[in-house]
Amino acid sequence: MMILNRMKQVVDRTIAAFSVAVMVALVVCVVWQVFSRYVLNTPSTMTDELARFLMIWVGLLGAAYTVGAQRHLAIDLLAMALNARKQAALSIAINLLIFLFAGLVIVTGGMKLIEKTLATSQVSAAMQIPMGYVYLILPLCGVIMMFYALFFVNAGIQRLKHPQEASR
Numbered sequence: 216m217m218i219l220n221r222m223k224q225v226v227d228r229t230i231a232a233f234s235v236a237v238m239v240a241l242v243v244c245v246v247w248q249v250f251s252r253y254v255l256n257t258p259s260t261m262t263d264e265l266a267r268f269l270m271i272w273v274g275l276l277g278a279a280y281t282v283g284a285q286r287h288l289a290i291d292l293l294a295m296a297l298n299a300r301k302q303a304a305l306s307i308a309i310n311l312l313i314f315l316f317a318g319l320v321i322v323t324g325g326m327k328l329i330e331k332t333l334a335t336s337q338v339s340a341a342m343q344i345p346m347g348y349v350y351l352i353l354p355l356c357g358v359i360m361m362f363y364a365l366f367f368v369n370a371g372i373q374r375l376k377h378p379q380e381a382s383r
Contacts, residue, residue, distance in 0.1 A: 240269055320357075
């Protein structure tokens with residue numbers, strides 16, 4: 216369990232640092248876009264498109280980070296009414312569903328989207344980069360969500376095995 220906790224900490228820190236870097240780049244793009252549009256009177260189309268792509272990346276990285284922090288949208292009315300053992304079982308079930316969704320929809324769907332856009336040579340309008348590169352964030356975040364889901368499934372199993380340690 217110690218190894219998993221350390222791996223989670225590394226993943227958490229990596230996502231947080233990368234998200235901050237992407238957010239800084241996003242702010243720089245938007246500031247430059249406003250400056251070039253209103254001061255230079257020549258709006259930069261490249262920064263407009265880059266800001267859009269960075270916003271997608273920040274949103275998906277934030278979603279993955281939220282899964283890892285167990286702060287995703289949840290209605291916990293049922294969970295609060297259950298005892299500790301049933302809460303652990305519910306947590307396992309929920310995280311298995313998250314794992315399945317992330318694997319089947321985000322990773323598999325993201326890979327298919329990347330394949331299609333690269334096969335059709337679809338490029339972005341202003342920067343002319345292959346759109347498959349923009350969509351790489353989908354399977355990456357899906358894999359991260361799957362890791363987190365497995366981490367919490369393991370934690371739930373440990374709580375079921377050792378309920379006295381979970382109450383401390």
